[in-house]
Amino acid sequence: MIKHATPVQWLIGAAGLGLLVVLATLLLALRQPWLGLTLGWDHGAQQAQVLALPRPGLEVPVGAGVVALRAAEREQTLESLDFVVEPDGNLPTFADYRRFLARQHVLAQLLRQPALTLVGAQGEQWVVTPLRSRPVSSLPVDFWVQEGVALLSWLICASVWAFRRDDVSARYLLVSGFSTLMFASGAAVYTTRELAIGLPELYILKTMNFGGGLLYCITLAALLWHYPTRLGPTRVSIAMLLAMAGWYLFQEAGWVASMLVARRLPVLVAVLMAVLLAFVQWRHTRHDPLARAALRWFLLAWLVMTGMLALVIFVPQVHGVDTGPVQGYSFLLVLLVYVGLAFGILRYRLFELGEWWGRILSWMLGAALLVVLDLLLVYVLHLTPQVSLTLAVVLCGLIWLPLRNALWHRLFHRDTPDADNLFRDILDITHAPQREEGQRRWQGLLRHRFQPLDMKRLAAEQAPHQPAIGDDGLTLRVPASGDLPGWQLGYARQGRRLFHRHDVTAVSQLLDMLRHARESRDAYQRGVSEERSRIAQELHDNIGSHLLTALHHQDPQHSKAAVSQGIEEMQDIIRGLTGEAASLADVLADLRHETRLRAAAAGVALQWPLEDESCYDQLMLDYGQQRHYLAVVRELVSNILRHSGARQLGVTAQLDGGWLELRLCDDGRGFDGQGDPQGRGHGLSNLQQRVASCAAQLRYLARQPGTEAVLRWPLGPNTAGVTP
Amino acid sequence: MITASPQVLLVEDHSAARCWLQDLVQRALPEAEVVTAATLHHALTLVPSRAWTLALVDLGLPDGQGMTLLEVLRAQQPDTLSIVITVHTDDQHLFRALAAGAQGYLLKSQPADQLMEQLRQFNAGAPLLAPAIARRMLEHFRQRHRDEAGRQPLTARETDILRAIGRGMKVSEVALHLHLTESTVASYIKQIYRKLSISNRAEAALEAARRGLLQSGAEQ
Numbered sequence: 001m002i003k004h005a006t007p008v009q010w011l012i013g014a015a016g017l018g019l020l021v022v023l024a025t026l027l028l029a030l031r032q033p034w035l036g037l038t039l040g041w042d043h044g045a046q047q048a049q050v051l052a053l054p055r056p057g058l059e060v061p062v063g064a065g066v067v068a069l070r071a072a073e074r075e076q077t078l079e080s081l082d083f084v085v086e087p088d089g090n091l092p093t094f095a096d097y098r099r100f101l102a103r104q105h106v107l108a109q110l111l112r113q114p115a116l117t118l119v120g121a122q123g124e125q126w127v128v129t130p131l132r133s134r135p136v137s138s139l140p141v142d143f144w145v146q147e148g149v150a151l152l153s154w155l156i157c158a159s160v161w162a163f164r165r166d167d168v169s170a171r172y173l174l175v176s177g178f179s180t181l182m183f184a185s186g187a188a189v190y191t192t193r194e195l196a197i198g199l200p201e202l203y204i205l206k207t208m209n210f211g212g213g214l215l216y217c218i219t220l221a222a223l224l225w226h227y228p229t230r231l232g233p234t235r236v237s238i239a240m241l242l243a244m245a246g247w248y249l250f251q252e253a254g255w256v257a258s259m260l261v262a263r264r265l266p267v268l269v270a271v272l273m274a275v276l277l278a279f280v281q282w283r284h285t286r287h288d289p290l291a292r293a294a295l296r297w298f299l300l301a302w303l304v305m306t307g308m309l310a311l312v313i314f315v316p317q318v319h320g321v322d323t324g325p326v327q328g329y330s331f332l333l334v335l336l337v338y339v340g341l342a343f344g345i346l347r348y349r350l351f352e353l354g355e356w357w358g359r360i361l362s363w364m365l366g367a368a369l370l371v372v373l374d375l376l377l378v379y380v381l382h383l384t385p386q387v388s389l390t391l392a393v394v395l396c397g398l399i400w401l402p403l404r405n406a407l408w409h410r411l412f413h414r415d416t417p418d419a420d421n422l423f424r425d426i427l428d429i430t431h432a433p434q435r436e437e438g439q440r441r442w443q444g445l446l447r448h449r450f451q452p453l454d455m456k457r458l459a460a461e462q463a464p465h466q467p468a469i470g471d472d473g474l475t476l477r478v479p480a481s482g483d484l485p486g487w488q489l490g491y492a493r494q495g496r497r498l499f500h501r502h503d504v505t506a507v508s509q510l511l512d513m514l515r516h517a518r519e520s521r522d523a524y525q526r527g528v529s530e531e532r533s534r535i536a537q538e539l540h541d542n543i544g545s546h547l548l549t550a551l552h553h554q555d556p557q558h559s560k561a562a563v564s565q566g567i568e569e570m571q572d573i574i575r576g577l578t579g580e581a582a583s584l585a586d587v588l589a590d591l592r593h594e595t596r597l598r599a600a601a602a603g604v605a606l607q608w609p610l611e612d613e614s615c616y617d618q619l620m621l622d623y624g625q626q627r628h629y630l631a632v633v634r635e636l637v638s639n640i641l642r643h644s645g646a647r648q649l650g651v652t653a654q655l656d657g658g659w660l661e662l663r664l665c666d667d668g669r670g671f672d673g674q675g676d677p678q679g680r681g682h683g684l685s686n687l688q689q690r691v692a693s694c695a696a697q698l699r700y701l702a703r704q705p706g707t708e709a710v711l712r713w714p715l716g717p718n719t720a721g722v723t724p
Numbered sequence: 725m726i727t728a729s730p731q732v733l734l735v736e737d738h739s740a741a742r743c744w745l746q747d748l749v750q751r752a753l754p755e756a757e758v759v760t761a762a763t764l765h766h767a768l769t770l771v772p773s774r775a776w777t778l779a780l781v782d783l784g785l786p787d788g789q790g791m792t793l794l795e796v797l798r799a800q801q802p803d804t805l806s807i808v809i810t811v812h813t814d815d816q817h818l819f820r821a822l823a824a825g826a827q828g829y830l831l832k833s834q835p836a837d838q839l840m841e842q843l844r845q846f847n848a849g850a851p852l853l854a855p856a857i858a859r860r861m862l863e864h865f866r867q868r869h870r871d872e873a874g875r876q877p878l879t880a881r882e883t884d885i886l887r888a889i890g891r892g893m894k895v896s897e898v899a900l901h902l903h904l905t906e907s908t909v910a911s912y913i914k915q916i917y918r919k920l921s922i923s924n925r926a927e928a929a930l931e932a933a934r935r936g937l938l939q940s941g942a943e944q
Contacts, residue, residue: 560835560836561835564833564834564835567833568833571833585891586855586856586859586890588892589855589859589890589891589892590854590855590856590892591892592855592891592892592893593854593855593892593894596892596894597838598835598837598838600841600845601835601837601838601841602837608892610888610891610892610893610897610901
């Protein structure tokens with residue numbers, strides 16, 4: 001499970017760890033017994049003095065000198081040593097340090113007694129009952145400052161590492177953040193102690209502070225071994241850390257007499273090492289402007305701030321000035337290092353993190369704010385028991401709840417994929433006027449759907465054939481589709497979740513839809529061009545052939561007839577392009593009318609009786625069928641009118657199964673289907689060809705007198721409508 | 725309508741077409757006197773000059789619509805048989821012409837023998853009504869009946885006749901089929917034409933009123 005955690009889950013875990021440490025130190029601070037008076041060392045009078053009475057109801061006068069503390073038959077005089085805020089750098093030797101620790105322990109035990117007597121300079125005695133635990137409100141500002149620095153620095157470093165877990169520099173950054181967490185939170189407790197903290201707590205806190213501080217210094221130096229360019233093998237930087245660890249143990253064992261040397265010297269060494277490495281990195285990156293920009297910013301943030309820290313804290317310490325009281329605030333400079341680092345990341349893409357990193361961080365801080373808001377509510381309610389419950393509930397409803405809801409909504413709002421517009425979006429992609437537009441829209445759709453933190457376009461050979469998840473769910477590779485290139489998406493839903501099988505299915509579905517839309521678009525375009533070709537073909541074959549006949553035939557009558565036919569065909573084509581399917585009844589009706597006119601013009605009487613044609617009403621013929629049918633029948637009629645010499649023409653039409661049977665009976669000279677023996681016309685063979693191509697049947701029967709032409713036309717699956 | 729010497733007014737702007745149309749009419753009706761006009765303006769001046777039997781009008785005249793001439797003729801000489809000549813085969817144009825008062829149409833693209841035959845029949849009193857136009861009329865009146873109840877719908881008899889013609893029957897067949905005389909059928913058909921033009925003119929007037937135009941029955 002740990003292996004498959006998303007970066008944000010790691011970050012949440014880290015935040016939890018940070019909170020844990022902060023809470024633990026807070027609890028430790030609160031668990032200390034509290035007198036409720038602030039004592040300070042008066043260097044002039046060489047005695048302790050009551051400076052303030054934060055706790056109401058104490059009878060100790062402000063400004064009184066306190067010489068010793070007494071409880072349960074034990075008495076301890078107070079020395080200036082007891083009021084040292086920060087032992088490191090302010091106590092010259094380890095002997096002093098050990099004495100300090102021992103005295104603190106004794107004082108702490110005295111404070112745990114149920115009643116404590118303060119012994120004044122003139123022998124006055126004031127009895128104070130220490131509270132078992134310290135109230136939260138008694139913690140001074142610099143306590144919170146230091147804890148805040150600890151937590152925020154840790155969060156910033158952890159958030160960088162969460163997204164670059166494999167990067168060595170990021171790991172060192174994490175270690176430095178951890179070290180800040182340790183040294184700042186440790187210092188927060190003991191530098192704001194009221195009077196004393198006992199062992200082993202004091203020792204632990206001091207270790208946290210000193211160890212953390214050492215680690216901080218050496219980690220930044222080790223970081224410069226790897227960032228922005230790698231100067232050598234990782235062994236070297238690990239060796240640096242180990243060396244520092246070794247020194248720590250060395251001085252703890254007491255091998256060094258001077259505490260100043262033991263504790264401040266390594267810091268100096270580490271800083272100098274860092275400076276040296278910074279110089280080397282500077283030289284190394286002179287040809288790489290990007291790396292140099294990254295370095296410059298990092299160094300600016302770190303060096304300047306650390307330098308100022310050294311100047312404000314450590315240098316005065318060397319000269320014997322106790323900088324303990326301002327130490328807490330000076331930690332803000334450390335925080336500024338990390339804030340500067342964060343800024344550099346956003347501006348210069350340090351660690352190759354982008355703007356989205358800032359968004360994640362602000363999201364985390366928002367979540368933290370939510371928790372704080374809740375705690376604040378609890379705290380406020382706790383403080384004011386007199387306030388009526390009604391008022392509290394009203395305030396809660398009016399202010400706290402809406403505020404919290406708004407914050408919650410902003411942080412955790414889930415975008416469900418917009419299925420309504422998906423159809424339109426897919427069509428917009430495949431029917432985009434330009435290829436680039438379509439590609440852009442596809443990218444937009446992927447981004448909208450999965451909200452990845454980064455998207456990388458894949459070259460043709462890199463794109464997979466199927467959508468695939470990689471890097472344990474951190475990346476999703478989308479195959480190419482038609483014109484659209486492949487993509488690699490990273491960190492689903494702003495890094496809040498991993499890609500899983502559902503996303504693969506979703507991508508497959510999208511690709512399917514795209515393919516389908518593309519195919520139908522292509523089919524449509526193919527259809528359009530096929531239609532155009534068909535029209536061109538018909539124009540050429542039918543009208544063209546008639547016009548050619550008209551051009552070359554010697555007989556002007558024949559030519560005219562050919563032109564007429566051409567015009568008829570043209571009108572048919574036009575009607576077919578603009579008209580709809582016609583019912584068989586209408587087609588026959590028009591045919592009857594036309595044939596009568598033609599027959600009358602040729603002096604032939606037409607007998608075409610009207611039968612019950614209601615069954616024809618339902619049968620529809622599409623344009624193609626109409627054209628062919630009309631052409632064939634017209635040709636037949638023309639042949640009869642021209643060549644048969646008939647005076648009478650009888651036509652009957654009937655439906656027979658799936659066929660329309662048309663019988664044309666003339667009383668002319670008879671015809672055996674062979675045509676003119678001189679073979680000057682090609683009409684008959686053309687007619688037979690046309691009939692055959694429509695899967696119809698035409699045969700001639702000899703009737704005494706005359707001929708009967710029987711045309712059987714299929715009304716098969718092509719005919720839409722009800723077949724009787 | 726049979727006159728000893730039919731007076732035929734032919735209005736056609738295309739000179740070649742005017743030639744062969746004149747020739748056609750002369751061949752179909754040898755006794756006829758054919759007078760030609762190339763523009764609407766000229767035709768309008770000719771209208772009052774004699775009693776016309778037959779008027780053949782091209783729809784697309786350069787200086788105006790042939791419809792205008794039809795309306796003038798109908799107003800001044802209601803007995804004249806007017807025929808529209810055109811190349812347009814789509815129903816819309818023809819239908820509007822019929823609604824404007826024409827009693828038939830001829831397609832220039834038809835073969836000469838068919839055209840002559842049609843002219844002869846027309847002159848003999850047979851209405852020139854193609855099945856497609858009859859069906860279109862049926863549809864028109866059905867629509868009209870649905871839209872506005874106040875209009876004059878077709879009577880059942882008229883509907884039967886239209887339907888029969890729509891099936892491709894000629895007048896004699898229709899008469900036989902419906903047990904009427906041919907002249908009755910012919911007069912019914914004239915009645916149908918009148919109704920069509922009335923309904924169309926009324927519709928056009930309504931449309932014009934709606935659009936605030938002065939002219940009625942004007943086509944674009």
